[in-house]
Amino acid sequence: xxxxxxxxxxxxxxxxxxxxxxxxxxxxxxxxxxxxxxxxxxxxxxxxxxxxxxxxxxxxxxxxxxxxxxxxxxxxxxxxxxxxxxxxxxxxxxxxxxxxxxxxxxxxxxxxxxxxxxxxxxxxxxxxxxxxxxxxxxxxxxxxxxxxxxxxxxxxxxxxxxxxxxxxxxxxxxxxxxxxxxxxxxxxxxxxxxxxxxxxxxxxxxxxxxxxxxxxxxxxxxxxxxxxxxxxxxxxxxxxxxxxxxxxxxxxxxxxxxxxxxxxxxxxxxxxxxxxxxxxxxxxxxxxxxxxxxxxxxxxxxxxxxxxxxxxxxxxxxxxxxxxxxxxxxxxxxxxxxxxxxxxxxxxxxxxxxxxxxxxxxxxxxxxxxxxxxxxxxxxxxxxxxxxxxxxxxxxxxxxxxxxxxxxxxxxxxxxxxxxxxxxxxxxxxxxxxxxxxxx
Numbered sequence: 001x002x003x004x005x006x007x008x009x010x011x012x013x014x015x016x017x018x019x020x021x022x023x024x025x026x027x028x029x030x031x032x033x034x035x036x037x038x039x040x041x042x043x044x045x046x047x048x049x050x051x052x053x054x055x056x057x058x059x060x061x062x063x064x065x066x067x068x069x070x071x072x073x074x075x076x077x078x079x080x081x082x083x084x085x086x087x088x089x090x091x092x093x094x095x096x097x098x099x100x101x102x103x104x105x106x107x108x109x110x111x112x113x114x115x116x117x118x119x120x121x122x123x124x125x126x127x128x129x130x131x132x133x134x135x136x137x138x139x140x141x142x143x144x145x146x147x148x149x150x151x152x153x154x155x156x157x158x159x160x161x162x163x164x165x166x167x168x169x170x171x172x173x174x175x176x177x178x179x180x181x182x183x184x185x186x187x188x189x190x191x192x193x194x195x196x197x198x199x200x201x202x203x204x205x206x207x208x209x210x211x212x213x214x215x216x217x218x219x220x221x222x223x224x225x226x227x228x229x230x231x232x233x234x235x236x237x238x239x240x241x242x243x244x245x246x247x248x249x250x251x252x253x254x255x256x257x258x259x260x261x262x263x264x265x266x267x268x269x270x271x272x273x274x275x276x277x278x279x280x281x282x283x284x285x286x287x288x289x290x291x292x293x294x295x296x297x298x299x300x301x302x303x304x305x306x307x308x309x310x311x312x313x314x315x316x317x318x319x320x321x322x323x324x325x326x327x328x329x330x331x332x333x334x335x336x337x338x339x340x341x342x343x344x345x346x347x348x349x350x351x352x353x354x355x356x357x358x359x360x361x362x363x364x365x366x367x368x369x370x371x372x373x374x375x376x377x378x379x380x381x382x383x384x385x386x387x388x389x390x391x392x393x394x395x396x397x398x399x400x401x402x403x404x405x406x407x408x409x410x411x412x413x414x415x416x417x418x419x420x421x422x423x424x425x426x427x428x429x430x431x432x433x434x435x436x437x438x439x440x
Contacts, residue, residue, distance in 0.1 A: 029233040038148045041226030048140035055133030064123035068111035077102045106292035116282030125272045132265045139258045142431050149427045151221045155235045157420040158214045164412045165207045172200040239419040256434030263345040270341040274334035280327045289313035356432045363425040373415040380411035
């Protein structure tokens with residue numbers, strides 16, 4: 001091979017090494033760091049957190065209707081009238097532009113003493129809504145954590161592939177040098193040199209593609225975390241797997257799975273809404289009281305000035321006799337919503353338990369596959385060492401060596417991919433069983 005072609009290959013290799021130095025020389029971001037940043041910056045998490053705060057703020061006795069209302073009012077009114085008055089005793093008053101004015105002020109208290117137990121039911125309803133807000137926030141944390149974990153270890157997987165490709169590149173470069181040497185000695189043909197160069201260029205292209213995928217995956221992780229302008233970073237080099245995850249009974253999952261807990265809370269809300277609708281069939285008792293002051297002046301009429309002030313108070317009992325059957329309709333609809341919430345719970349439960357069976361089956365199968373891939377990688381590496389020795393001795397051809405090299409690369413890729421898929425299954429199992437946040 002000519003010096004120009006060798007120089008081109010070396011330039012490509014130097015550029016590739018520079019890219020790899022840039023990729024692996026950044027500050028290390030651990031999975032724990034990524035999760036903490038996501039929980040603090042992810043927009044969906046922040047939105048769910050604010051909604052949970054609103055639900056918490058709404059859960060007060062005042063919002064439930066236990067506390068009275070107190071209103072103050074004041075007013076002033078003036079009028080200018082033309083008056084013609086004829087009295088029974090024959091007197092007559094005619095006045096043009098008679099001015100009158102009135103001032104009044106007061107304070108009024110209204111307190112619902114009994115409203116068919118609605119205030120108690122509303123307070124319980126607000127408490128359950130607060131619990132729903134907390135569960136929705138936890139649900140968002142779990143799905144965000146799941147996405148972050150999967151994306152983080154996708155980057156780890158691509159990084160492992162890059163390292164494997166770099167090792168393959170080194171082997172391909174040594175093979176090309178050896179092939180060139182043997183071709184100059186007349187032991188190999190030009191075909192073997194061209195084939196070695198083709199294989200080396202193929203490895204370089206694979207490395208560049210993997211480097212692009214690696215950088216884009218990191219950009220996506222930064223977007224998910226909510227730190228788009230964050231400095232570049234490196235990730236861990238291994239996909240750390242948990243010990244064997246034991247299957248959890250369904251009755252425990254029912255009390256831990258966030259989606260099922262949300263469905264249960266919605267059932268409670270439906271029951272409370274039914275009770276609230278039935279409370280409208282009961283009477284309502286209100287207490288009221290107030291203090292009023294008023295003064296009126298007039299240039300016409302019987303009184304030139306009148307001032308009054310004092311307290312007023314009492315009770316008001318009301319009972320709806322007929323409202324167009326609307327209360328009955330609402331009660332019937334509330335009962336239907338209870339039945340709907342039960343149907344929805346069964347639907348979600350079937351979906352959750354179906355998902356966990358599928359994930360558990362995948363997890364168990366990948367566990368067995370991992371053992372096989374670990375054994376296979378040992379065989380492939382041992383075979384590669386023998387092939388390298390035999391190539392140096394001229395016992396096997398470069399094409400046979402390339403096949404062994406490709407088999408090692410495939411074995412490494414399968415091992416990394418299996419670990420990544422197993423990590424995804426682990427994460428899904430922890431999320432479904434409600435143990436993802438505490439477990440990570």
